[in-house]
Amino acid sequence: MRSSQPTRSGTGCWWSEGGRTMAPHTHAPLRILLIEDSPLLGSLLSAMLEELEGVAVVAVAGDEAEALAALEERRPDLAIVDLNLREGSGLGVLRALRAKPERYGRPATAVFTNHAHAHLRERCRTLGVDRFFDKALEMDALLDYVEFLRRAATGTH
Numbered sequence: 001m002r003s004s005q006p007t008r009s010g011t012g013c014w015w016s017e018g019g020r021t022m023a024p025h026t027h028a029p030l031r032i033l034l035i036e037d038s039p040l041l042g043s044l045l046s047a048m049l050e051e052l053e054g055v056a057v058v059a060v061a062g063d064e065a066e067a068l069a070a071l072e073e074r075r076p077d078l079a080i081v082d083l084n085l086r087e088g089s090g091l092g093v094l095r096a097l098r099a100k101p102e103r104y105g106r107p108a109t110a111v112f113t114n115h116a117h118a119h120l121r122e123r124c125r126t127l128g129v130d131r132f133f134d135k136a137l138e139m140d141a142l143l144d145y146v147e148f149l150r151r152a153a154t155g156t157h
Helices: 039-050 064-074 090-099 118-126 139-154
Strands: 030-035 055-061 078-081 108-113 131-134
Touching (some): 030 064, 030 139, 039 139, 055 064, 064 090, 078 090, 118 131
Parallel strands (some): 030 078
16 A cells, blocks of 8 residues: 655655645546657556556657647646657657646646656756656656545545
8 A cells, every 4th residue: 555645765756846736626536648658668657557546547648749739638637757759858748838837737747767867857857847757766656656646636545
């Protein structure tokens, strides 16, 4: 059973200053957009997320254009963003979210990447990313964070 608070493993996870508020969804599932260029990893991660109670993966996008269209159409509560995409980049998605919140909404954002270099962490932080996870080391921490957001969104413990 996961704890009610997200865990911090190593230096890979962090909250943004001031944080973001979740869209009000009383007893509705936490709606997630998964932005991942690997079809295999996208499928596996989507299945893992769907196993969590109260969580719904509303779309999986493999490139920047698909991600922006899904953000506009689906209005997720959380966007899990890989930085390396088939076309475009996760950084481009994050820049668009920051520049046009009226168009794309204000979902919580979690970067989930193999490229967990310090300069990328800092760049993501300046773009308003809520959490940053290293794919190789922090899968459980990502799932803990999703569970924390789900509980916050539904008001359950």
